[in-house]
Amino acid sequence: MNFEISDLKARLEACETDLAAHRGYLKALEYGVRTLIITHPYPDLLSRAWASILPGITEAHGPEGGWIFNAAFQQLLSVLTQQIEARGGKVGD
Incomplete structure (x- = not known):
């Protein structure tokens, strides 16, 4: 049972890390797109x-x-x- 819980905890932590990375990536893209909108000729x-x-x-x-x-x-x-x-x-x- 402990192995299953520790395995689930590790998988959850990996998902949280992956999600945080994707959020950062999307936020950077959002700022880039906003800059393009503002500066579009x-x-x-x-x-x-x-x-x-x-x-x-x-x-x-x-x-x-x-x-x-x-x-x-x-x-x-x-x-x-x-x-x-x-x-x-x-x-x-």
Whole structure:
């Protein structure tokens, strides 16, 4: 029994470490994308391009990862849309 518990504990710690690494990676990507949005030389073009691909993004990836994935996915898409709109006008106009 102790071996099973220690094995589970080790696996849990490995998962936590892996998750922390992925969170750091995603956070760095988020800042990079935000920087690209802020410095894009043609914000109106960026807004139109985002509007054209956004439906396909949600359609392609929406149902694949369960409710936690979907909530986080939709939240970040919303944040990116707000940032793009702040620079180039309403997405879809």
